[in-house]
Amino acid sequence: MDSDHRTVAVGALADREYEQAGDAYTRAAWDRLTEPRDGLSPFDADEKGWVGRALQRLALAGVCYRVAGRGERAAYRGREGVAVASDLEYALDRPAQRACLREFAADFRVIGDLDRAGEAYDDAEAAYRDAAGSVDSVESLTTTPLFQGAAGTLRQVARGLDDGEVAVSWADLHGPDPDDIGAFLAHRARFKRQRLASLLARTVEADYLATPRGTTEYDNANFRCPDCGSTDVNWVTDHTLCMRCSTPMDPR
Structure with missing residues (x-):
């Protein structure tokens, strides 16, 4: 369950108070890192990778x-995130999870x-390609909190540039053939290398x-x-x- 800090962060985004949102997301991340899931230490091996929610907040x-x-x-935050993601490789014991932590880094x-x-x-x-043989179900893997967390920041950045729509789909982020597990997962890193920096620059602009x-x-x-007149709700x-x-x- 999320702390109130994420709620505060979302409210600050809605108010265009971005530094305040950054502070709230930082607190949400630290809160999640302390206990990623009820009773779970961040240093416990975890097949779902609940620490992904904390890394996304950071x-x-x-x-x-x-x-x-x-x-x-x-x-x-960047240096902190690199350090935390790297350290968590000692906790998560599945090769594909460790590859995802490198994606986060x-x-x-x-x-x-x-x-x-x-x-x-x-x-x-390279880590994704090496991990391919250890993955039983790529569909199950990519819907875990770790992999969703690694996709979430990119998707949030992109939707603000595309009228609030889902601008980066699951298919965009991955390769075309889920049966080719190594290439399918490695596409995540290639796609982000090509797109994240430019999308972020446009968001800042x-x-x-x-x-x-x-x-x-x-x-x-x-x-x-009250701002744009839309009746599409989130x-x-x-x-x-x-x-x-x-x-x-505004209600009407």
Whole structure:
């Protein structure tokens, strides 16, 4: 269960208070790292990889700081994320999970505007290919909290540039053939190496980071956005927001 810190972060995003959102996401990450799941230590082997939720919060904190113009704080989160993801390789014992942690580490290098991001993605890609023989079901693996967390930041950044829609699909992120497990997973690292930095730069230039996509409904008769006039709704945490521009919705 999420702490209140994520709810505060989403509210701050809706209010365009990006440094405040970064602070709240940082607290949400630290809170999750302490106990990723009820009774679970972050250093326990865990087939679901619940620490992925914490790492995603930390990555989003860095993105928020970048949008807020606080590059030095984004760099701190980037270095922190690289260190945490690397350390967690000693906890998670499945090769594909360790490859995903390397994917996270590469993302943190991009988010923090640190060096050697390309090399880090190459490392993640090679680790995915090496891990292919250990994966029984790639569909089950990529829907675990670890892999969803690693995809979530990219997808949140991208949706703000695409009118709130799902701008990066599961098919976009992975290769075309799930039976070719190594290539299918390695495509994640290649796709991010090609797209994450440019999407983040556009987000910073737009001075706008969308809220995460929760439960949505198009053309809802009960709400209208006071900013853009949309009636498409996004319910996330305890907020009722415009799916298009993340503004809090007015009832009508």
